Amino acid sequence: xxxxxxxxxxxxxxxxxxxxxxxxxxxxxxxxxxxxxxxxxxxxxxxxxxxxxxxxxxxxxxxxxxxxxxxxxxxxxxxxxxxxxxxxxxxxxxxxxxxxxxxxxxxxxxxxxxxxxxxxxxxxxxxxxxxxxxxxxxxxxxxxxxxxxxxxxxxxxxxxxxxxxxxxxxxxxxxxxxxxxxxxxxxxxxxxxxxxxxxxxxxxxxxxxxxxxxxxxxxxxxxxxxxxxxxxxxxxxxxxxxxxxxxxxxxxxxxxxxxxxxxxxxxxxxxxxxxxxxxxxxxxxxxxxxxxxxxxxxxxxxxxxxxxxxxxxxxxxxxxxxxxxxxxxxxxxxxxxxxxxxxxxxxxxxxxxxxx
Amino acid sequence: xxxxxxxxxxxxxxxxxxxxxxxxxxxxxxxxxxxxxxxxxxxxxxxxxxxxxxxxxxxxxxxxxxxxxxxxxxxxxxxxxxxxxxxxxxxxxxxxxxxxxxxxxxxxxxxxxxxxxxxxxxxxxxxxxxxxxxxxxxxxxxxxxxxxxxxxxxxxxxxxxxxxxxxxxxxxxxxxxxxxxxxxxxxxxxxxxxxxxxxxxxxxxxxxxxxxxxxxxxxxxxxxxxxxxxxxxxxxxxxxxxxxxxxxxxxxxxxxxxxxxxxxxxxxxxxxxxxxxxxxxxxxxxxxxxxxxxxxxxxxxxxxxxxxxxxxxxxxxxxxxxxxxxxxxxxxxxxxxxxxxxxxxxxxxxxxxxxx
Numbered sequence: 001x002x003x004x005x006x007x008x009x010x011x012x013x014x015x016x017x018x019x020x021x022x023x024x025x026x027x028x029x030x031x032x033x034x035x036x037x038x039x040x041x042x043x044x045x046x047x048x049x050x051x052x053x054x055x056x057x058x059x060x061x062x063x064x065x066x067x068x069x070x071x072x073x074x075x076x077x078x079x080x081x082x083x084x085x086x087x088x089x090x091x092x093x094x095x096x097x098x099x100x101x102x103x104x105x106x107x108x109x110x111x112x113x114x115x116x117x118x119x120x121x122x123x124x125x126x127x128x129x130x131x132x133x134x135x136x137x138x139x140x141x142x143x144x145x146x147x148x149x150x151x152x153x154x155x156x157x158x159x160x161x162x163x164x165x166x167x168x169x170x171x172x173x174x175x176x177x178x179x180x181x182x183x184x185x186x187x188x189x190x191x192x193x194x195x196x197x198x199x200x201x202x203x204x205x206x207x208x209x210x211x212x213x214x215x216x217x218x219x220x221x222x223x224x225x226x227x228x229x230x231x232x233x234x235x236x237x238x239x240x241x242x243x244x245x246x247x248x249x250x251x252x253x254x255x256x257x258x259x260x261x262x263x264x265x266x267x268x269x270x271x272x273x274x275x276x277x278x279x280x281x282x283x284x285x286x287x288x289x290x291x292x293x294x295x296x297x298x299x300x301x302x303x304x305x306x307x308x309x310x311x312x313x314x315x316x317x318x319x320x321x322x323x324x325x326x327x328x329x330x331x332x333x334x335x336x337x338x339x340x341x342x343x344x345x346x347x348x349x350x351x352x353x354x355x356x
Numbered sequence: 357x358x359x360x361x362x363x364x365x366x367x368x369x370x371x372x373x374x375x376x377x378x379x380x381x382x383x384x385x386x387x388x389x390x391x392x393x394x395x396x397x398x399x400x401x402x403x404x405x406x407x408x409x410x411x412x413x414x415x416x417x418x419x420x421x422x423x424x425x426x427x428x429x430x431x432x433x434x435x436x437x438x439x440x441x442x443x444x445x446x447x448x449x450x451x452x453x454x455x456x457x458x459x460x461x462x463x464x465x466x467x468x469x470x471x472x473x474x475x476x477x478x479x480x481x482x483x484x485x486x487x488x489x490x491x492x493x494x495x496x497x498x499x500x501x502x503x504x505x506x507x508x509x510x511x512x513x514x515x516x517x518x519x520x521x522x523x524x525x526x527x528x529x530x531x532x533x534x535x536x537x538x539x540x541x542x543x544x545x546x547x548x549x550x551x552x553x554x555x556x557x558x559x560x561x562x563x564x565x566x567x568x569x570x571x572x573x574x575x576x577x578x579x580x581x582x583x584x585x586x587x588x589x590x591x592x593x594x595x596x597x598x599x600x601x602x603x604x605x606x607x608x609x610x611x612x613x614x615x616x617x618x619x620x621x622x623x624x625x626x627x628x629x630x631x632x633x634x635x636x637x638x639x640x641x642x643x644x645x646x647x648x649x650x651x652x653x654x655x656x657x658x659x660x661x662x663x664x665x666x667x668x669x670x671x672x673x674x675x676x677x678x679x680x681x682x683x684x685x686x687x688x689x690x691x692x693x694x695x696x697x698x699x700x701x702x703x704x705x706x707x708x709x710x711x712x
Contacts, residue, residue: 019598115598175586175607176579182608183570185601190563192548197599207546211567214539223532223662230531232638242375242471243553245541245628249635251531252538272601279605282588303659306579 003029003059004052004094007131009124019114023103026124027087027094028052031070032078041134042076043125043161044085045142045149048274049266051093054085068342075350081138089124090116090273098269111197116273118281122153126160136160139353143167143338144305145274148281151313155283158290165295165349167338168302170309171316172282177304180219181275187211188268197269206263212271213262214255222301222334226251286320294322295352302335325352359385359415360408360450363487365480375470379459382480383443383450384408387426388434397490398432399481399517400441401498401505404630405622407449410441424698431706437494445480446472446629454625467553472629474637478509482516492516495709499523499694501630504637507669511639514646521651521705523694524658526665527672528638533660536575537631543567544624553625562619568627569618570611578657578690582607642676650678651708658691681708
């Protein structure tokens with residue numbers, strides 16, 4: 001069962017930094033109903049790795065990645081809003097990306113995919129709105145990479161959303177975040193199975209992807225959360241040998257589980273393109289009045305998209321003329337808090353969406 | 357030219373968690389003169405990767421890793437003190453470790469080296485004191501891994517040092533630090549060149565060591581320092597291509613340089629043993645009056661050995677009866693601040709050593 005739908009991109013679709021895509025498409029899912037005025041749409045962009053399946057629905061009752069935020073009566077209230085979540089251009093869950101077939105050759109693009117920019121992902125979402133006949137979204141919202149995308153959306157398509165919610169995003173990543181992503185990519189590139197991007201889909205660079213995901217997982221959370229969650233607890237029955245370097249602590253077992261899930265789900269070349277797009281994203285200013293109101297949420301324990309990034313976003317939105325609210329959340333869960341600290345995020349997002 | 361000297365360990369040398377070493381030795385260097393009362397010795401343990409060459413000397417004028425702290429008139433004043441730095445047992449700069457020859461087989465130990473504990477490193481340093489006829493050190497001091505070793509030293513050899521300085525150490529690493537070290541080890545284990553530890557010395561697992569070192573470098577510093585130091589500066593002339601994942605930002609170039617230096621210097625199996633020893637180290641309490649006075653230094657921006665670890669160390673020392681001073685430094689350089697924030701560290705260490 002799938003709730004996935006598709007919107008064709010204009011053909012050709014010009015990429016932000018050069019090159020075109022032919023016959024490209026964006027996968028999306030929706031919840032709630034578009035009202036007659038067509039002014040109740042919430043456009044949702046995702047972080048680097050999720051699909052458009054943000055929440056369960058009758059068409060696809062499997063759990064989504066934001067089930068506790070998005071639904072009837074929840075912060076993103078599907079009784080009031082028509083919510084459209086998109087799979088990022090360049091990703092591998094239905095939208096066109098490096099793992100998709102290049103119609104010009106009949107083979108997967110792999111490294112022949114043109115350069116991907118965060119702006120392209122924004123335009124991909126914009127085209128979904130157009131395909132649905134929606135001129136203006138009520139709100140565009142996104143966490144992490146999505147928090148960058150919504151800013152690119154406002155920059156490239158001013159007026160296409162009245163409100164904006166950027167969660168743990170950035171106008172240009174700090175060198176600490178760039179370094180971590182560089183290392184994640186290097187782990188993939190260094191895996192002999194990567195084969196300069198020419199791996200068979202059934203033989204991906206598992207080792208590289210595992211390392212990349214584990215590093216991601218470490219930096220998506222916070223030391224303080226893990227102190228409470230894992231402490232120095234051992235894996236029951238784990239052998240303690242002189243020369244064993246196998247997982248021995250519970251935290252290692254947790255990383256294992258995260259890595260295993262990811263390796264079977266995500267394409268390595270797509271990961272490389274999306275990761276690089278995040279590094280290269282840089283936005284100095286926003287067009288005047290590109291959105292009317294904005295909410296910027298950051299988490300004080302986020303080491304990847306620190307609150308300093310959030311303050312810059314808020315100041316830049318404010319300068320563009322948007323009535324901007326900045327929330328610095330003291331959540332203990334770090335960058336991933338939007339997935340975990342549901343009470344705080346529900347409160348901030350729900351209050352913002354209702355006040356209109 | 358080398359200033360390196362060697363002290364034989366008792367033969368056999370019983371390891372803390374089982375197994376023995378035969379014909380083992382510890383490499384050490386010294387500065388200053390032992391006084392007649394033999395009460396002016398400072399015993400210095402290192403972090404995970406340095407050698408005993410902490411400072412330049414007439415016998416080896418090449419730069420040491422703590423040249424600005426250790427020398428005539430400096431914080432660790434070699435005009436007052438006889439300073440002895442040791443290469444950790446299990447390391448590869450002269451002391452016996454997994455890369456050394458096992459006299460029983462005539463071949464390198466590799467993974468047949470017995471389990472290494474932080475306590476063994478401490479006892480290695482203690483045996484150097486004994487070999488030099490020194491009953492009691494004036495002070496035992498160590499940063500990072502060395503900050504753990506000095507605590508193990510106090511626990512295993514109470515009274516063998518009058519004072520203790522633990523810099524950015526721990527009584528038991530937090531899961532965040534364990535996770536990062538686990539990932540560093542996995543990068544080495546996953547490198548096909550590692551060959552289950554049986555690589556030839558001239559063909560080490562370079563890829564794994566590079567990744568491990570880069571990850572270390574990222575976590576040894578702080579995001580704030582890198583904002584100031586690198587910002588979003590690009591490498592001049594770096595190609596900007598759609599599918600290039602080569603280094604493009606200055607921070608990536610810095611990581612490259614760090615990794616290259618390390619790969620040619622450090623043995624992979626030694627790294628694995630030392631890294632695992634750090635994970636497994638756990639000390640609940642210290643013997644009564646094992647030292648008289650203690651200085652515990654932590655850095656507020658350290659994400660690997662956070663100030664919470666330092667507070668626990670200070671409380672544990674205090675409970676043992678040591679007059680303990682805790683300094684939480686606001687240095688921006690993170691875990692590595694002891695190598696960089698020379699004014700603050702000179703002041704704290706110098707003041708402590710002079711007040712006796």
